[in-house]
Amino acid sequence: MALKKKPVTGMKDMMPAEMEIRDYVIGLIKETYKSFGFSSIETPCVEHIENLCSKQGGDNEKLIFKILKRGEKLKLEDAKTELDVVDGGLRYDLTVPLSRYYANHSNELPSPFKALQMGNVWRADRPQRGRFRQFMQCDIDILGEAGNLAEIELILATTTLLGKLDFEKFTIRINDRRILKAMAAYSGFAEEEYDSVFITLDKMDKIGLEGVAKELEESGYAKESIEKYLKLFEEITNDINGVRYCKEKLSGFLSENVAESLEMIIESVESTKEANFKMSFDPTLVRGMSYYTGTIFEISMDEFGGSVGGGGRYDEMIGKFTGQSTPAVGFSVGFERIVMLLLERGYQIPTQGEKKAFLIEKNMPKDGLLKVLSQAKEERKLGKQVMIVNMKKNKKFQKEQLAEQGYQEIVECYCDSLKQL
16 A cells, blocks of 8 residues: 555645744744733543534534544444444534533632633544644633623733734624524524524625525525514614614613623723724624524634634533533634734744854864854854754755745854854
């Protein structure tokens, strides 16, 4: 059987130029989020299959890379159902593992707990621009805080990070699942119809208002309900006034404190933000995960043409592990998409110290080599990045390559010139 040199479909090899940016972004993420009081944690990449298939992950549960039982436990000949041969899977996000982690360690953690988690996740999805089957996720979550201070801090921390990476004029779209439900109830839809209606609504940006109306009609919903429902979206504005409109229009279906909380989040972020972006109330924002219970948000960037991050409140998930309700809200940055956009715009990492290369003559005597090694050691102590490499015949091309890698100083070392070191 011939060996294959290309990576598995949906996964990719990382070249040095990309890894340099990835490493820089990872460092900046940790530095920025820790300045907001978040603590790093780590969870295993493999989760119990019961946790992954708990009907909380939406369509992602259809994309799980499942793992067969091992050794004597694997009895294919006796299997009647999938669970007879599968007991684990690669995590498809970091939220389910975090909930299990908190349920297992809550007595050892502060309350509220501000978690920072970065790691690879896997989804058997169709690869496309900015989307792979293995990809890095970067999440910050606040567990144990029921108030909207959690949402405010998550949005400020995330947007501060994006500002440090020179992103600007992006949009944080924000909504609340309770507003979605109140609008559906006001329009006359039955509670058991909400999820189906929201799936159609989520296509608004692709098929428009007319497309949503047509699809709802084809699904058999009452024309009166559809017209009443879609009229709301024509009247609601994408700002604070839109939230206030919902508070008045949906009276009796929506608790006043839901709208007031959302209004406070928007105003607080707008007043204290560091980056250049705007907050937009978007009543069409749904978010696919069924575990969201309250506030939901996404990052939209025109240069990408879609979402590069999102999150929301999931107050009921941890309780499924513990039997006790625990408020929780998180925000995930689309790390791979962020890195892709930085690469496409030719992003240059801020200078972090001098890079120097010594080109040593071939067959350099031991005394000469030791002198170069000693000099490099002393310069590394000063914070420089120093490379020692044998000189090639085509020195001009070699120097050009080193310059492309960011080496500002290149020193040629010959046996008769080592006195200069």
